[in-house]
Amino acid sequence: MTRSDSCASAPDQHPKPDGSDRYTISEVVDFTGLTAHTLRWYERIGLMSDIVRSHTGQRRYSNSDLDWLAFVNKLRLTGMPVADMVRYAELVRAGAHTFDERRELLEATRRDVRNRIAELQDTLQVLDYKINFYGDAAPASERV
Template identity: 40%
Template sequence: MSRTPALLSIGQAAERTGLSVHTLRFYEKEGLLINPVRRVGGQRVYSESDLSWLYLCTRLRASGMPLPAIREYVALVQEGESTMQGRLALLQSHRERVSAQIEELQGCLALVSRKVALYEAQLADDGSDPLWTGSCVVGLEGQD
């Protein structure tokens, strides 16, 4: 006996994905879904594969991929296997941007960590502010 995959209402899909109903409609309108959203009785319904695709889209967005690039990726996937090289190139390019962002953030984290250590040391010592001289803030050169 064959089993029909469960279909979820837009509300159930929103709950399962953590996206709002508005966002699900937006993704549909923007053409970010790999398959057209099916309708049963006039209501949008989503399958497990739709939810998996939405997860991929949200991770791409969270990593900074612009909507036009996601639309391009969707179009390539919809075209089929012949576009695999194009999909690979698009994702490799995005990976390079994400890696550069991570490197930049690592530098920011290192700076903030040094500042935290400076303040923790000062508070543990005598509590004086190494950047404050009474009426003005001392320049930050060498104070990182």
């Protein structure tokens, strides 16, 4: 069985059906919240590839491109370095023989996210303690 990496986190519904999915850069900006500068930069650094161009040279994005951008946004939220995101994109383009390397990269990112979550949970406990302390109306001289 051959598996393809069709990008996780696809939107629930695309604005246009497959086959009619040729979005201008301004439509992608509106849909994703990314800037046109960011979209061009993603293409320049290799995070986006093979963006179809119209006969006048304007970029035309597909539903598949929107799915990829949704996934890239998730990777950004993890704190994954851009260089690692570009490496992941290169591995996807290289084909199925890179599944192990892709998985390793994602597993390392998951470990980093779990560590950050633990740090944030610890920080939340400190904040909760302080909020409760101030809520107990402790004398001002005891509040730090």
